[in-house]
Amino acid sequence: ATNRPETLDAALMRPGRFDRHVLVDRPDVRGREAILKVHVKSVKLDDSTDLQQVASITSGFVGADLANLVNEAALLAARREKSAVGMKEFNEAVERVTAGLEKKQRVMNEDEKHRVAYHEAGHALVAYCLPNTDPVHKVSIIPRGLAALGYTMQRPEADRYLMTKSELESRIQVLLAGTLTEEMIYSDISTGAQNDLERCTSIARAMVMDYGMSRLGRVNYRDSNQSPFLASASGEETTRSHSEQTAREIDEEVKHIIDAAIDKVRHILEQRKDALLAMTERLIEVESIDADELKEIMDKTAPGPLVVPGTSDTPAKSTIIPDPKEAPAFEKRTRPS
Known part of the structure; x- marks a missing residue:
């Protein structure tokens, strides 16, 4: 296997030698789902886990990335003393793989x-x-x-x-x-x-x-x-x-x-x-x-229309900034941990 086929000697590529070239590309969504099924065989999953959904949110991942993803999700479940891995762990694992680990010690002013x-x-x-x-x-x-x-x-x-x-x-x-x-x-x-x-x-x-x-x-x-x-x-x-x-x-x-x-x-x-x-x-x-x-x-x-590239904006269905007397107060909620 090589990523630089143009550097190989032409004699190797002649008919009768290495004349069949197989391109191994990144897996599509069905391929990622199949790879995930292999890696989760040793991991207990709860009812919320949907491997098809996990495959759909991991566009561009290769086999090694998916193996790392399953491992990260399992580690998160273990730290939380959970007996099975759920979608919450998979979603957080995707963040860890794509964006990196949280740096809680990096405090901004x-x-x-x-x-x-x-x-x-x-x-x-x-x-x-x-x-x-x-x-x-x-x-x-x-x-x-x-x-x-x-x-x-x-x-x-x-x-x-x-x-x-x-x-x-x-x-x-x-x-x-x-x-x-x-x-x-x-x-x-x-x-x-x-x-x-x-x-x-x-x-x-x-x-x-x-x-x-x-x-x-x-x-x-x-x-x-x-x-x-x-x-x-x-x-x-x-x-x-x-x-x-x-x-x-x-x-x-x-x-x-x-x-x-x-x-x-x-x-x-x-x-x-x-x-x-x-x-x-x-x-x-x-x-x-x-x-x-x-x-x-x-x-x-901002209940106005979407801004479509290449077209002029159409008038909004309602004002961009609502009347404070008519608009409901912004609901403040605490984010679940």
């Missing part, structure tokens, strides 16, 4: 906590308002992993093999929403958006150079010897077959895509500022909001 809450609320708000993004599963300001002070978790509803231009633009908008929320509230930005900016710039550059999704036309400007089987091969040799002028135009197009996304995000944040403030207040209070509570906040504070 009040200013940082408020800033992170606004940042994550911005991500969640824009993701909720754009219909062609993955649904928001959870928003949290609990530090996890090496550097994350908070996170907005989105879960795809199905395995995807293609993405449209508008979907990529929406991803960029969701990534930019955190830092733009900070700018709107504080008239200042922090270093917390570094990874967001890296990712949205990478998507925008791929739209221009790889997918022909820019004003430069249906042209692929990428000339790379990177292995198609590796995300980023070490020692990758990349050559450039276009001119300096084209390189400058590519940079300008990348900036144009991001600038257009910034304008749209600012519009969404301003239009639904009341929802943003309510979500931030709730995050500061309970530190984590799930999908149901997010929907409850949005329904109460």
